[in-house]
Amino acid sequence: MTATPTRIVDIAIGFMGAKQLAAATRIGLFRALADGPQDLAGLASATQHSERQVRTLAHAMNGLGLLDRAAGRYSLAEDAKQYLAGGGEIDLSPFVAFLNDISYPQWLGYDRTVDTDAAGTLELDEAGWGDFMAGVMTYNALHAEQFGAAFDFTSFRNALDFGGLAAGFSFAAMAQNPELTTRFVYAPGFTESIAAEAERAGYTSRVTVEEGETESTEPGGEHDLVLLTHVLHRFDATQNQAILAAARGAAVAGAKLMLLDFFLDEDATQRSIDALHAGEYFNIDGTVVYPIAEVEGWLAETGWAVERLVSLPGSPRVLVATAV
Numbered sequence: 001m002t003a004t005p006t007r008i009v010d011i012a013i014g015f016m017g018a019k020q021l022a023a024a025t026r027i028g029l030f031r032a033l034a035d036g037p038q039d040l041a042g043l044a045s046a047t048q049h050s051e052r053q054v055r056t057l058a059h060a061m062n063g064l065g066l067l068d069r070a071a072g073r074y075s076l077a078e079d080a081k082q083y084l085a086g087g088g089e090i091d092l093s094p095f096v097a098f099l100n101d102i103s104y105p106q107w108l109g110y111d112r113t114v115d116t117d118a119a120g121t122l123e124l125d126e127a128g129w130g131d132f133m134a135g136v137m138t139y140n141a142l143h144a145e146q147f148g149a150a151f152d153f154t155s156f157r158n159a160l161d162f163g164g165l166a167a168g169f170s171f172a173a174m175a176q177n178p179e180l181t182t183r184f185v186y187a188p189g190f191t192e193s194i195a196a197e198a199e200r201a202g203y204t205s206r207v208t209v210e211e212g213e214t215e216s217t218e219p220g221g222e223h224d225l226v227l228l229t230h231v232l233h234r235f236d237a238t239q240n241q242a243i244l245a246a247a248r249g250a251a252v253a254g255a256k257l258m259l260l261d262f263f264l265d266e267d268a269t270q271r272s273i274d275a276l277h278a279g280e281y282f283n284i285d286g287t288v289v290y291p292i293a294e295v296e297g298w299l300a301e302t303g304w305a306v307e308r309l310v311s312l313p314g315s316p317r318v319l320v321a322t323a324v
Helices: 006-012 014-027 040-047 051-063 078-083 093-107 110-116 126-150 168-176 192-201 237-249 272-285 292-301
Strands: 067-070 073-076 158-162 181-186 207-211 223-229 251-261 304-311 317-323
Touching: 006 014, 014 051, 014 093, 040 051, 051 067, 073 078, 093 126, 093 272, 110 272, 126 168, 126 251, 158 168, 158 237, 168 181, 168 192, 168 223, 192 207, 223 237, 237 251, 237 292, 251 292, 292 304, 292 317
Parallel strands: 158 181, 158 223, 181 207, 223 251
Antiparallel strands: 067 073, 251 317, 304 317
C-alpha cells in the first residue's frame, strides 16, 4: 500500500479543529440548532456573529461530523445534539471551555516538559480555578454516565467509594440497584458536597460519608464492591500499593474492584485518549498515567486478581479485579 501524508497532516492540524469547536460552542452555534435546521443567515442571526465567521465554523463542524448539511441548511449530528445542544443530561460546553482556556495555553509549554521531564505548574486566579473545576467536574460527569452504562450493578449490596473526587460514579451504580448502599471515604476537602448531592439524588438513607487521607487510611469493612475512580494517577507507586492494600482489607473474598483511570497499555496500538491524557496530566500538575502492567503488578501484590479491562467511550478505562 502506498503511504499518504493524510494521517500526519490530520494529527498536525488537529488543534485547529479543537479551537474551532471551542469557538462554535462559545458562540452558541450548536444551541442555535437545538430546535431544528438553519441556514447560514439564520445561524448568523441566532449567534449574533458575522455570516463569514459562522460559515467557516459551520463548514468546519460539518467536516468534523458534528453538523449535517442538506440543501444549504445545517442540523445537529446525534452526538452534538446530546452533548453540546442540551439534548441530554450532560452539556460538555464547560469541558470544551476548560480545554480551550486552560488546557490549551498550558500545552504551549509542553516542549519544556518533554525536554526537562519537569512537571508543569498550573497558575490560575480564583475565577480560573472556578473554570478549571467546572470543566473537570463536567468531564467527570461524562465518565460517570458512561461508567453506569457499561456495568450491571444489580448483584451488589455494600459498596466502598474510596479516595475519589466525585459521587457520580457511585450514584450511577445506585440508580440501577435500590438495595445498594455506599460508604464514601474521601480525603478532607472532597467530602463536603457528598451529603448534599446524596440528598438531591434521593440517596441520603443509603449513603455514609467519612474523611481520611487516601494514601494512609485503612477503611476496613466487608464490602462486595470497591470503587477507586480517578485515584491512581494522583499518587506515587508506593502510595498506590498502600491504597490497593487498604481497599483489599475492606473487601470480602470475591468482591469486585473497579479501578477507573487512564492507562498506558501494551497492545499493538495504544488507546490514544489514554496517552494524550498522560501528557495532559503531567504537563498540568505532574500527575502520572501509569503503564497497565505496573498497575496489574500492584494488584497481584495486594490480593486482587485482574479480570478484565473495559473502555468507556470518550472516557477512561475500568480495570476490573476480584478480591482473592
